[in-house]
Amino acid sequence: MLYIIRRLVLFIVTVALVSIITFGVFQILPGDPVKTMLGTEADEVQIESLRKELGLDRPLHEQYMDWVQGLFTGDLGNSIRFSMPVSDLLMDRLPVTLSVASLALVIVLFVALPLGIFVAKRQNKISDVLLSSATQLGMAIPSFWLGMILIIYIGMNFDFFKINGYVPWSESIAGALSTLVLPALTIAIPQIAVKFRYVRTSILEQMQLDYVRTIRSKGLPEKIVMYKHILKNSMIPILTIFGLITAEVVAGTIIVEQVFALPGVGQLLITSISYRDFPLVQGIVMYITVTVVFINFVVDILYSVIDPRIRLR
Amino acid sequence: MDVRVPTMPYDVAFLSASAWGSHDVSHVCDATRRGVFADASLRARSAFLIGGDWMHASQVEKNEETTLQKEVLLEVEDLRIYFELGRQKVAKAVDGVSFTIHKGETVALVGESGSGKSITSLSIMRLVPMPPGKLVSGSVKLNDREILTLPEKKMREVRGNEIGMIFQEPMTSLDPVFTIGNQIMESLLHHQGLKRKEAKNKAIDLLKLVGIANAEKVVDEYPHQLSGGMRQRVMIAIAMSNNPKLLIADEPTTALDVTVQAQILKLMLKMKEEFNSSILLITHDMGVVAETADRVLVMYGGQIVEEAAVKELFLNPKHPYTKALLKTMPSLDQNVDRLPSIPGSVPPAHSFPQGCRFAERCEFAFDQCKQQLPELINVTDAHKARCHLYSGFGGGSIV
Numbered sequence: 001m002l003y004i005i006r007r008l009v010l011f012i013v014t015v016a017l018v019s020i021i022t023f024g025v026f027q028i029l030p031g032d033p034v035k036t037m038l039g040t041e042a043d044e045v046q047i048e049s050l051r052k053e054l055g056l057d058r059p060l061h062e063q064y065m066d067w068v069q070g071l072f073t074g075d076l077g078n079s080i081r082f083s084m085p086v087s088d089l090l091m092d093r094l095p096v097t098l099s100v101a102s103l104a105l106v107i108v109l110f111v112a113l114p115l116g117i118f119v120a121k122r123q124n125k126i127s128d129v130l131l132s133s134a135t136q137l138g139m140a141i142p143s144f145w146l147g148m149i150l151i152i153y154i155g156m157n158f159d160f161f162k163i164n165g166y167v168p169w170s171e172s173i174a175g176a177l178s179t180l181v182l183p184a185l186t187i188a189i190p191q192i193a194v195k196f197r198y199v200r201t202s203i204l205e206q207m208q209l210d211y212v213r214t215i216r217s218k219g220l221p222e223k224i225v226m227y228k229h230i231l232k233n234s235m236i237p238i239l240t241i242f243g244l245i246t247a248e249v250v251a252g253t254i255i256v257e258q259v260f261a262l263p264g265v266g267q268l269l270i271t272s273i274s275y276r277d278f279p280l281v282q283g284i285v286m287y288i289t290v291t292v293v294f295i296n297f298v299v300d301i302l303y304s305v306i307d308p309r310i311r312l313r
Numbered sequence: 314m315d316v317r318v319p320t321m322p323y324d325v326a327f328l329s330a331s332a333w334g335s336h337d338v339s340h341v342c343d344a345t346r347r348g349v350f351a352d353a354s355l356r357a358r359s360a361f362l363i364g365g366d367w368m369h370a371s372q373v374e375k376n377e378e379t380t381l382q383k384e385v386l387l388e389v390e391d392l393r394i395y396f397e398l399g400r401q402k403v404a405k406a407v408d409g410v411s412f413t414i415h416k417g418e419t420v421a422l423v424g425e426s427g428s429g430k431s432i433t434s435l436s437i438m439r440l441v442p443m444p445p446g447k448l449v450s451g452s453v454k455l456n457d458r459e460i461l462t463l464p465e466k467k468m469r470e471v472r473g474n475e476i477g478m479i480f481q482e483p484m485t486s487l488d489p490v491f492t493i494g495n496q497i498m499e500s501l502l503h504h505q506g507l508k509r510k511e512a513k514n515k516a517i518d519l520l521k522l523v524g525i526a527n528a529e530k531v532v533d534e535y536p537h538q539l540s541g542g543m544r545q546r547v548m549i550a551i552a553m554s555n556n557p558k559l560l561i562a563d564e565p566t567t568a569l570d571v572t573v574q575a576q577i578l579k580l581m582l583k584m585k586e587e588f589n590s591s592i593l594l595i596t597h598d599m600g601v602v603a604e605t606a607d608r609v610l611v612m613y614g615g616q617i618v619e620e621a622a623v624k625e626l627f628l629n630p631k632h633p634y635t636k637a638l639l640k641t642m643p644s645l646d647q648n649v650d651r652l653p654s655i656p657g658s659v660p661p662a663h664s665f666p667q668g669c670r671f672a673e674r675c676e677f678a679f680d681q682c683k684q685q686l687p688e689l690i691n692v693t694d695a696h697k698a699r700c701h702l703y704s705g706f707g708g709g710s711i712v
Contacts, residue, residue, distance in 0.1 A: 210480060213440060216472070217472055
């Protein structure tokens with residue numbers, strides 16, 4: 001219990017720090033959103049009045065407090081470019097990004113885990129060479145290229161897949177999948193190529209340990225040895241890796257949404273940065289980081305579920 | 314000469330033998346150096362060690378006869394397990410080991426690290442990873458049934474069911490992420506097909522049997538919440554959970570505190586009586602041997618070099634290696650700066666000499682020793698030694 005409370009406090013502190021940094025960075029960044037909005041022709045009076053209207057003339061700490069309050073109430077101000085509430089924009093786009101990201105995570109989990117176990121069970125020189133080449137390849141492939149290859153060879157050949165746009169889940173599950181599977185695969189494939197090796201390594205490490213010999217000496221079948229004992233023990237390092245993947249997957253969506261023309265947060269982020277739409281950028285960055293920090297918090301909690309020793313710390 | 318030293322109460326010898334210093338693992342059988350002996354002579358010291366019960370030859374032989382009449386439980390014959398290290402390099406970890414264990418008997422397998430005693434014990438359970446290990450020859454019969462050729466599925470019914478095993482490191486031998494109860498229960502569930510509730514009750518009973526107080530609480534605890542001694546008790550509970558006929562204990566007390574060592578050994582013997590089983594005890598600690606064993610197998614370089622009943626071995630060792638081992642025991646009344654040790658070291662298992670494997674370190678070695686590997690020969694009826702010193706004689710004579 002103490003462990004969970006400590007993690008929770010850590011989580012809150014991290015989020016608070018993230019909010020300060022996010023807010024601070026946009027104060028330092030060069031470029032004035034007001035000037036961007038009004039264009040180069042605008043005179044001082046116009047600029048000043050807009051500044052007042054947006055609340056940009058007030059002291060920084062007041063602006064920050066306002067913004068933090070907004071984070072909790074869902075009022076993140078108005079987007080400068082779209083002239084509509086940031087929260088509305090996010091609510092529109094967030095489901096798309098979350099869908100792609102979670103689908104990608106599920107694919108990584110369900111492929112990398114069994115694949116890692118499989119190769120750990122039959123380790124030999126030939127498969128080791130093949131596997132490390134696969135890993136090298138997976139790390140080297142740029143995701144935009146992989147995305148295009150998938151569009152050309154799968155998207156164009158199978159009617160099921162749509163290579164453009166997004167169908168909400170509420171409209172049709174098959175429709176949503178038809179637009180999401182390829183982008184999710186684009187993110188997942190390089191991740192799988194790298195991550196299954198972690199799975200393999202941690203399982204191989206566990207296989208060497210004394211307790212495995214004890215379980216075998218009890219005459220239990222290999223299935224129990226592997227899937228009950230070794231797997232649960234190796235989940236601790238594997239979970240860490242999957243916590244890290246989340247951040248990479250979320251970052252991956254930004255590029256993939258461009259390739260597949262998905263109306264997600266990533267796309268919104270790119271356009272809003274080029275327009276210096278600071279309220280929007282801040283909102284997006286904040287939500288993405290909170291998601292990632294939250295997932296790591298969940299991972300920490302899961303640690304303690306798996307490993308009783310961690311509950312003591 | 315029939316000199317009888319007064320019989321000492323078992324417990325006194327037990328305590329004194331187990332209260333010997335720490336346990337660093339060195340090349341010489343270190344435990345043998347820790348004796349608390351009043352007398353300087355090897356014979357008397359050994360007598361003290363095995364409980365002060367001085368026996369002469371006729372008594373020893375009588376003991377042997379009763380042992381021989383007992384039914385054979387385990388029969389290991391010409392067991393050879395090699396490890397391929399490289400193209401031309403083969404480590405002969407176990408090289409032609411034969412021995413038997415009778416019902417109700419405690420047999421100690423003694424040797425330095427690297428002598429092949431652990432591999433021998435693991436290969437009875439067929440737990441030696443193959444590859445890199447390779448079974449070159451051999452037969453292991455449990456109750457007259459060959460188990461080396463059993464299909465893996467049948468072998469699993471032997472493991473944990475007919476043979477239980479405990480290991481050296483209680484700290485790492487239990488799975489850290491499952492409760493004690495779970496780890497005892499899974500053996501019961503698998504072999505006896507009990508219901509979970511029954512299995513849990515049985516687990517609690519077993520914990521009580523191995524002397525764990527508040528077993529009802531411990532059953533739901535995790536290994537890290539227990540001390541080393543308690544974990545070894547849990548290991549014994551697991552090993553004994555299906556009433557095995559044979560308990561293999563691979564250095565069960567090496568990693569434990571000296572006071573706890575004695576308790577664990579006592580417990581093992583108690584469990585042996587309780588379940589009417591036999592024990593194969595692997596150890597490098599001569600003190601442990603003296604306290605627990607009925608018969609002793611001394612291993613050197615992957616082979617058995619001497620085999621005798623425990624008293625016979627301590628009082629009347631034949632093989633120069635065994636003699637050297639016993640001589641390395643220090644005594645309290647002698648002030649020595651350096652503890653005696655056997656010069657040289659065990660030859661590596663991939664380059665054994667052509668002749669006797671102990672010849673390099675042996676003070677009695679002669680020409681034949683360097684050229685020809687001696688056979689394990691009967692020196693007396695139940696006393697075997699692998700040494701050329703005895704090949705010419707009918708047996709019995711001491712050099």
